[in-house]
Amino acid sequence: MKKTNVVITFDEEKLSAVKMYMSQREMEVKTELxxxxxxxxxxxxxxxxxxxxxxxxxxxxxxxxADRQKRNEVGNIEE
Numbered sequence: 001m002k003k004t005n006v007v008i009t010f011d012e013e014k015l016s017a018v019k020m021y022m023s024q025r026e027m028e029v030k031t032e033l034x035x036x037x038x039x040x041x042x043x044x045x046x047x048x049x050x051x052x053x054x055x056x057x058x059x060x061x062x063x064x065x066a067d068r069q070k071r072n073e074v075g076n077i078e079e
Contacts, residue, residue: 015029
């Protein structure tokens, strides 16, 4: 799926403190915010809408071309 940026305003000192204490636990603010947004998505978006979005994403992904040739166990190519 295509990604987008989310911009929020937050107190600079609080953010600095959060980053400092999270880094002690080898955690990142960005990662935790992504998890929180994923949780909100799961909580607030109806399941049928999530399924529809997943189906749309699957249909947009490029699929590898079908391999018309198979290798047999010896490594020879068969058609």
